[in-house]
Amino acid sequence: MESKTKKDSESINSNSRSNSSHKRERGLQIEGYSLEGISIAGHETCIIVPTLNLAFDIGKCPQRAISQQFLFISHGHMDHIGGLPMYVATRGLYRMKPPTIIVPKVIKESVEKLFEAHRAMDHSELNHTLIGLDVGEEFYIRKDLKVRAFKTYHVIPSQGYMVYSVKQKLKQEYVSLPGDEIKKLKLSGVEITYTTTAPEIAFTGDTMSDFIKDSENVDVLRAKILIMESTYVEDKTTADNAREYGHTHLSEIINFADRFQNKAILLIHFSARYQLDVIQEAMSAIPPPLAGRVFALTEGF
């Protein structure tokens, strides 16, 4: 590295090189969220949600991911986790706050070993907080934002992540009370509020379509935005082929159309064999009730 002993700190932004494959990233504006990143099957997958200060999977560690404080890893395939040490090292280099990284509990130990190996090589601290999260477990990234891991179906252990907004609301019986009365009740120890959660964004990582049928995943299909893989989009590769590789075919998504209550669905992880026009054609052929609310992340195609 250019050295951690460097005294003149440089901001990460002033160092965004024009070479970055991500300079062309315009990001998508969907349902009030800005969604950025790159996702090409086998190459790299990293989805960035700047307003939530998080990224899902790290791919090859695109520049914009570095400024996100939270990173959620879906599974240990190289195109999803390969850039993880680079992400931590670069945040260290620029003296940014050590990131918090959430991984499937089953790979936590391996991820620790990864960092140990790098520390032995580069004599750096690679500071970060590593959290192993099991399916069903939750992690709060803010007081009003929690993330729950949900089950996905891939060829190796994998999980998706569901971001919920969390709000405290006044219980119905106190709504008509004057402010000072409410204050008094609260100070006396009465529980005057209840908690509401709303599924905001779900990210699947790599998975077969089976996650759609999993009754535990009902919130995933109710999230405002569902970011899901659709590795294959045309007939040359069948839905059966997709299953064989642990992936989802667009035709399956269309078959399950009635189940998706999401306001928007962002499809990612298209096969590297596709040219942009193949993806665009497949998108424009999506019938109702999905038509008009399905988007494709085609950065890099």
Next chain:
Amino acid sequence: MESKTKKDSESINSNSRSNSSHKRERGLQIEGYSLEGISIAGHETCIIVPTLNLAFDIGKCPQRAISQQFLFISHGHMDHIGGLPMYVATRGLYRMKPPTIIVPKVIKESVEKLFEAHRAMDHSELNHTLIGLDVGEEFYIRKDLKVRAFKTYHVIPSQGYMVYSVKQKLKQEYVSLPGDEIKKLKLSGVEITYTTTAPEIAFTGDTMSDFIKDSENVDVLRAKILIMESTYVEDKTTADNAREYGHTHLSEIINFADRFQNKAILLIHFSARYQLDVIQEAMSAIPPPLAGRVFALTEGF
């Protein structure tokens, strides 16, 4: 990954995505060699020599590096070694021959642990041959090409690599003999040839300018092409600052000008803080005897 069980093999070339930061790579033609890659201090360094089928350092694993069979790692800083697992995984994904990776002997065990951690996570083989090479030791990449590790001076253990062409030549005393006489001698077991080596390409990786003064490194300064770091190029950062970070300042290269017998010098690893024009200005101000034979790798600036 998109799956290693995939039956329809895809060539790496047909999958070169247009998103790659390296699509703009035109490569440099220097002294009969094509030199490609990207090198930005702290970000990524990977220098590719396609005609030798090798890369020096792997950076973030740019697309073009994947097709090189041999990889030489100079040291364990993340911007030089971070993409190593991705390089091996991607060659595996595309069913390319497992690569041969040469690393400083002192980090070999850590690199093994890195791959073990990834194998545990992604259940893949990550096939490759890993060679630990000490300073002064040699490795043949072809019968007529050998690479020797040479000493460099960085903040962590590091080494450069020197590629030699190796040729067998007929001994002077046999030059005037007719062909069948030579054949007869050879068959009778007489050693009729001797070996000549010529230093073709040297790569420093990250280093202070001290490697220039190291009498063991005389061949490095005689290589047809010297690829060396020049992290700093202007006066805001002094040569002393450069030393403090384990790097070289362009002013030091200019001060040592008389020592370089190289036909060409390719400067790499400029600080990410520089804009292209700063580097270009510094290049055009290089005085004789270096003027005209110093090139800069500015891909990405």
